[in-house]
Amino acid sequence: MTATAFSLIPPGTGGVRDYASAVGHPLHAPLMELKHDTDTASLSGEFVLLHFSGYGFQKRGVPLWLVRRIRSLRSQFRAVGVVFHELFASGPVWGSAFWLSGVQQRIARELLLQSDFWLTNREDSANWLLSQSKAAPHRVLPVFSNVGELDAIETERQRRVVVFGSAGIRAQVYEWADGEIFRSAKRNGLAIHDIGPAMPEGTLAERMVHEGVVAHGKLPAEQVSAALAEADYGALAYPPDYVSKSSIFAAYCAHGVCPVLLAKDYGQHDGLTANVHYLRGFGALDAESVDARTIGREAHRWYEPHRVDAHVAALRDLASGVRR
Secondary structure (H helix, E strand, C coil), X not given: CCCCEEEEECCCCCHHHHHHHHHHCCCCCCEEECCCCCCCCCXXXXXXXXXXXXXXXXXXCCCHHHHHHHHHHCCCEEEEEEEECCCCCCCCCCCHHHHXXXXXXXXXXXXXXXXXXXXXXXXHHHXXXXXXXXXXXXXXXXXXXXXXXXXCCCCCCEEEEEEECCHHHHHHHHHCCCCHHXXXXXXXXXXXXXXXXXXXXXXXXXHHHHCCCEEEECCCHHHHHHHHHCEEEEEEECCCCCHHHCHHHHHHHHCCCEEEEECCCCCCECCECECCCEEECHHHHHCCCCCHHHHHHHHHHHHHHHCHHHHHHHHHHHXXXXXX
C-alpha cells in the first residue's frame, strides 16, 4: 500500500469504521483493518492513526497484542495518534466487564503513553486520560453525524418523531417505560417514523405495526438526511454523560431535529443541558412551553463546532505539530 499515513481500525462494520472513513479520506490516511496477525512491518510514513475501541479488536475488550504493535510502529512513523472511541467497560461484580476493567484500563493507558497526540469524544474520557499521563497534544470533540450535515436547518417540518439506528438501539426507545413513545405520540399528534434494519419478528414488531409506525427500513445516508430534515423530533435512549459519543444523537443535532433523550438521570455533560439542547424524556413533550424548533436550533448550535471538517482539521493540526 503506497501511502504516507494510515488509519488503523478494528475489523468489521460499525460506527468506528464510519468515523475513520469520514476523516481518513481528507487526511489521505486510508483505512487498514488491524488484527493480531496483520503484517505491518513494511508500513512507514508521516503518521499512523489508531482508532481504538477495545471490543472491536478483541471480543472481551483486552487486545494485549495491540500495545506491542503500536509500540513497534512508533519507529516506522514520524507520529502516532490515537482516537479513543472507547476506553474501558464497567459493570456489576457478576459481569465479565467488572473483572476485565482493570486490564482494559491498562491497555488504554499504555496506548496513551505510546501516542504523540490523541482525540476523544467525551469530557469524562479526556479527564481520565489526562489523569494517567502528562498532557500530550489532544482535542475533545463529540462525534459527528454519519448521515450528513445541514447548513440551513430552517426546513419545513412535519409532526413526526424519528427513531433511527440499529435494531437494538431502536428497540430500547420503543420498550422504554412500556412503550411510552406510543402514548406520547398519540397525545401530541405525532407520527412515528422508524429508520433502520427491520426489527426481528416478535411482540415488538407486531406492536409497531399495530401502533401505525411508518417503517422505512434501512436507508442510504442521503435519504436518512432527507427524512431528518423533515422531522420535528428524534428519540434516543442513551445516558447523557455518554451521548456525545452517539452518532445517532449527532445526526439529530446536525439536522436541527429536537432530540428526545430517554435516561434514568439527567445532568450537564459535554456542554449539553436538558430541555435546552434536548428534551428530558417524552414527558417533556406535554409541556405547553416546549418548542421543537427552539431546541432543534440549540442542538444544532452545540453541534456546529465539531462537524466532520472540525475533526479533520484537529487531527491534521495534531499530526503536523508533533516534534519528537
